[in-house]
Amino acid sequence: MGMLRTSLAFLHLATSLAVPVPCEEKIVRLEAEIQGLKMVIDNQHRYIQDLHNSQAQRLELIPNSHLGPENLYRDCSEVFADGNVASGLYVIHPDGSPTALSVYCDMNNGGGWTVFQRRRDGTESFDRAWVEYKHGFGDLFSPDGEFWLGNEPLHYLTSQGNYDLRIDMEDFEGNQRYAEYKNFKVDDEKDQFQLHLGEYTGNAGNALADVRGPRPAGQKWAGPGSGSTRVKFSTYDQLNDESDDNAKCIRHTKAGWWFSKCDAGNLNGHYYKGPYQAMTDDGVVWYTWHGWWYSIKSVVMMVRAADLEHPPPILAPLPGQLDPSKVAGGVIRPQGQ
Template sequence: MSQTHSRALLAFQSLLLLVSACLAQYIPNRDNCCILDERFGEFCPTTCGIADFFHKYQTDADRDLTILENKINQITNFTNGASYLIQQLKTTHPQMPASQQMTAPFITKFKDIMEDVRRYENTIIEQESNIQYLQELLQTNNNAILKLRQKTAQLELQCQEPCKETVQIQELTGKDCQDVANKGARKSGLYFIKPVKAKQQFLVFCEIDSAGNGWTLLQRRLDGSVDFKKNWIQYKEGFGYLSPDDTTEYWLGNEKIHLISTQSTIPYVLRVELEDWSNRKSTADYHTFRVAPETDKFRLTYSYFISGDAGDAFDGYDFGDDPSDKFRTSHNGMQFSTYDQDNDKFEGNCAKQDGSGWWMNRCHAAHLNGKYYTGGDYKSPSLVYDNGIIWATLRNRWYSFKTTAMKLIPFSRLGVTGQQTHMEGSKKVGSDRRGDF
């Protein structure tokens, strides 16, 4: 349509150029003009020659004008047809104009790009927050490192100074605390002892009275300051803290207890001391207390219960849950168990579920290394196991004692100065070792 229009214009322009060329060859003057009027310029419209000129080319001009008119009519028809088609498209697709169809993919892509931009902005903001947190953490760590360096420098200065003995250790030594007392010691405190088969001496607390009785302390519970949830090695070597006034908690160590309790032909007596939360004190004494070597898992044995108002919990207790309760909770003949060495008679691990090392059966009626509970009664709906400091013949298994002590003395010293050996009613245990299946 536009090509036809261009051709028409080109023909018209050619005609004008032809006319102009012819007129340029014909110069008007007074001789060849019928009328000459200067107001019309050089090409006087009334000249005689111009009339002849136009008559000469009229036929060609009429033909060209006819062609132009036909072309113009064709252009008009094409224009009307295009208008009709546009109107038809608008009627057929009123909801989606052609321009919207063309731009829809670009709008979608633009929205996706903007969504990516927003996501990247959020990621940058989040990373900036993380960087700020890490910078603060780094600064905190740098401050902590600086303090540690300062503390290290202080300790290095202290280490350069001669060591000062802050704990008083008595000079006398012996194979046990009674031996120390026999040598003249009359003051309770920290002493080095060396049992007969010990490779080297070790520190213990000796409780010595005015009559010369020397008790060797094996265990002390006072305030829950020491966690008794320890492994086999820790119970073997001992843990906690010894103090010259016996005001700290500790376990002397199974290896040391073995060396002390098995070194003499004279049997040792184990005394268990208990104090409840009403400050009532009770005791239980056991004849010929011994702890076997590690090869036998530090097995506990004794001959019989001598006496004591705390009762004989080592012999087991009938809790009323099962007819065999007393038999299954006897401790005589039991090997020592910890959470990492299960030597009990239970299908599970008593030491693991109760959180401490002890001579477990299935599982216990006495448990002096249990968890420290303030106030005595500790049972709660969420508590499954009786894991307190228990002595079932004095208080039920849901009562945890305030203080305990385990200490040894040779049997020959037990009845000195009013400490009577109550043999009546005492019970001997045969070689069958009740509770050892």
């Protein structure tokens, strides 16, 4: 009798497994799974927003020696113009920003640069969602930490006036190149952090020129964001590029960027150590220097007010004081060293 029950149970199980599940039931189950995943993503977004708010509150702990008069510096250009010549962390408050921002000010190359991106060794993943690129992520506080300041802070910064963009790059052989662009601006989120760029100068090549596509003979390229075509920021979870080729690249790359000709000038790409092989050119790429299949070792992206032309006057030190002219890279060296 027991064997009969076992045989019947086995037969029932085999029969139930053999019956295909109707397509409608599969669709319902998949839709439920999609909704569950959306809830997880929404919870993560809220968690990231809470972290962002918490970080803003901790800005009060920044040493007072790095604060300007009433903390009214709008950018690192004003920090520099006020006589601060040491690179390092400062607190600024751009016009329109709901909170003050802790930023790294680079006082080299004429001074006054507000750094908004840094890549060094691949310790920080730049495969991030839209909300993370909006608010920023990474290690801003370590000297060599990798980070993205955030598209929203970048919008507030570049909406205050006319700004220049500078990109410093280094490969794994120690060679260095740079690119500078005039009239750098990032629109707000309702315009998908649309990019505006002007004239290029530098020795790295203009990897962003192809964003406009082929130009008629004799017509000068005016930069991405000029004219009727605009370059919008995209991430894997928010594709703002209607072209099929760029959409495929964005989905595969997973990084956030103003994509043009796929990853022709994507400095937020996957971190490889020099030459690499992958399904697509998804490295830290500046193709006019090393092509599509070489990933840059280090990158620093920064902005400066275009009207900052002259460094602040440096007063001679009194006996026993440190000489400000010997300040380099945020380290103050005593005289004679």
